[in-house]
Amino acid sequence: MNAIETYKLTRAFGNLIAVDDLTLSIPKVKGKHMDTQTTTPESVSVKSGSVPINWTGIALFIILAFGISWAIWFGLGAVGVPFTIRASIGMFGPAIAATIVRFLRREGFADAGLRLAARGRHGVVRIYIAAYVLPPVLIAAGIGLALLTGVQHWAFSENLHASARALAAQMQNLGQTLPSGVSADQLALITIIAQTVLAFTLAIPLNMIFTFGEEFGWRGYLLPRLSPLGGIQAAIITGVIWGLWHAPLIILYGYNYPGHPWLGVVMMVVFTVPLSMIFAWLRFRSGSVWPSTLAHAAINAQAGFAIVFLSQADSLLRAPVGLIGLIPMIAFAIWLAVTGRLKPDANQAYVTEENKPLP
Numbered sequence: 001m002n003a004i005e006t007y008k009l010t011r012a013f014g015n016l017i018a019v020d021d022l023t024l025s026i027p028k029v030k031g032k033h034m035d036t037q038t039t040t041p042e043s044v045s046v047k048s049g050s051v052p053i054n055w056t057g058i059a060l061f062i063i064l065a066f067g068i069s070w071a072i073w074f075g076l077g078a079v080g081v082p083f084t085i086r087a088s089i090g091m092f093g094p095a096i097a098a099t100i101v102r103f104l105r106r107e108g109f110a111d112a113g114l115r116l117a118a119r120g121r122h123g124v125v126r127i128y129i130a131a132y133v134l135p136p137v138l139i140a141a142g143i144g145l146a147l148l149t150g151v152q153h154w155a156f157s158e159n160l161h162a163s164a165r166a167l168a169a170q171m172q173n174l175g176q177t178l179p180s181g182v183s184a185d186q187l188a189l190i191t192i193i194a195q196t197v198l199a200f201t202l203a204i205p206l207n208m209i210f211t212f213g214e215e216f217g218w219r220g221y222l223l224p225r226l227s228p229l230g231g232i233q234a235a236i237i238t239g240v241i242w243g244l245w246h247a248p249l250i251i252l253y254g255y256n257y258p259g260h261p262w263l264g265v266v267m268m269v270v271f272t273v274p275l276s277m278i279f280a281w282l283r284f285r286s287g288s289v290w291p292s293t294l295a296h297a298a299i300n301a302q303a304g305f306a307i308v309f310l311s312q313a314d315s316l317l318r319a320p321v322g323l324i325g326l327i328p329m330i331a332f333a334i335w336l337a338v339t340g341r342l343k344p345d346a347n348q349a350y351v352t353e354e355n356k357p358l359p
Helices: 003-014 055-078 083-090 093-104 124-149 156-173 184-199 203-229 231-245 247-253 263-286 290-302 305-309 323-338
Strands: 025-030 033-038
Touching (some): 055 247, 124 263, 124 323, 156 305, 184 203, 203 290, 263 290
Antiparallel strands (some): 025 033
16 A cells, blocks of 8 residues: 555545425405415425426526536635635535525525425424435445445455554654554544544534535525426436536546546436435425435545445445445435335425416
8 A cells, every 4th residue: 555545544534524385376266356375385286397497597506506616616726725625615606506596586495495394294204314324324335335346345454554554654743642552553443433423423414514505506496496397307407417516626636536537527427316316305205405415414424434444446436436336326216216206295396476387
């Protein structure tokens, strides 16, 4: 293992914790007078395909989401801001874009999914549990498949020793010494255990601050606007756009797929499409963006486990975001689709007076 790989492993140990519908006015005749009854966002029912899609708002959102995030990434990079910081700040681009479009077009926030659950939804607690449990299960399944196929092998011991050596060298450079009676391997193991606990606890709400910046845009705005196409189609399109949004990070900085600047973008889309389908299921079932925000945060907090436990491999294949590592996630997304679980609840779609279907 060379110095670069040792450095990456050390970073992996240290970064485990780093990473409804709008109100619809329905005319109601009472005797000779026409009254207007306003329904709640959660009670609107619009059949798939019956509501014209407002492509202007969608296009404006996409342009702003890409433009704001990319400007942040390029701008902060030009002045030397570290990658992790500028990447995290750029995550707020979709949320800022959605907010601007909602204000400019006077769309309001009733369909943004800001409640913990939409009114009248049942089984929402199970959805939140699924949002917390699914990410580590899918990551673990991807790790298992990488081991079974031989793409990677179990390398925890050698990774631990490499991390211990790097940790000892770092402490020496800082003029520090190991605690009395504690070896470098023991200190590295203690660090792993502590970070594992944090990855399932405090790291998740911390990451939710940043993942909300994405989810408020992708699942809070774009997905409901596309839902008249059907839940599956809306989720796939959202996933493709979401994946392409990451392009500068992959092409310029090797994010997730080092060594593959262009194929990495393709693989990112392969990653975000099934993940978008899973997040769409959470959004449709709950009527809220918070379950997908939670699941997104859990993935960011726990994805580093594969680097800690497994050997190095080609980034296009390895767990958790290479092709082999993604197979369990892809299989689960397909299962959601074929079993009809990606239908927008109550045919969820954004409705205004402009695109309201005729009776």
